[in-house]
Amino acid sequence: MSIERTLAILKPDCVRKNLIGDVISRIQGAGFKVRALKMVQLSLREAEGFYVVHSERPFFGELTAFMSSGPCVPIVLEKENAVLDFRALIGATNPAEADEGTIRQAYADSVGENIVHGSDSVENGRLEGNYFFPEHSIVNNTP
Ligand code: CMP
Numbered sequence: 001m002s003i004e005r006t007l008a009i010l011k012p013d014c015v016r017k018n019l020i021g022d023v024i025s026r027i028q029g030a031g032f033k034v035r036a037l038k039m040v041q042l043s044l045r046e047a048e049g050f051y052v053v054h055s056e057r058p059f060f061g062e063l064t065a066f067m068s069s070g071p072c073v074p075i076v077l078e079k080e081n082a083v084l085d086f087r088a089l090i091g092a093t094n095p096a097e098a099d100e101g102t103i104r105q106a107y108a109d110s111v112g113e114n115i116v117h118g119s120d121s122v123e124n125g126r127l128e129g130n131y132f133f134p135e136h137s138i139v140n141n142t143p
Pocket of ligand 1: 054062111113114
């Protein structure tokens with residue numbers, strides 16, 4: 001296994017529910033290093049750009065309206081096997097199907113409002129990370 005990066009986004013429902021600290025605590029407790037982090041309010045255009053791969057899906061309008069409905073917190077994370085391990089930590093997209101002990105099982109209300117995003121591949125992790133953070137702003141020496 002190799003060291004990978006993945007992009008997490010604490011979604012607007014996570015911010016609204018005051019769960020930023022709890023969710024980051026779980027993420028760090030699982031061994032992920034925070035390499036870049038900020039709070040940002042996406043415009044509808046920016047949300048559409050981030051989720052462009054889903055632009056033909058019936059839920060695209062709902063998804064992008066939600067993601068631009070309030071502040072969110074993108075975070076570049078690093079760890080051995082980060083992409084798959086992060087997806088295991090957050091659980092299934094639909095919280096009704098998420099395993100016990102996962103972040104979505106604990107906090108998410110629905111498939112649309114599911115607290116957190118995680119990249120689905122190393123390449124998408126890099127692209128998604130660079131959507132929010134220029135490469136030079138991602139640090140590599142956090143404890
Ligand atoms: P995410 O991992 O951010 O990637 C795409 C998102 O689309 C996904 O999480 C879900 O929140 C959202 N999504 C998937 N299916 C639906 C759906 N049927 N209705 C609304 N949103 C959805």
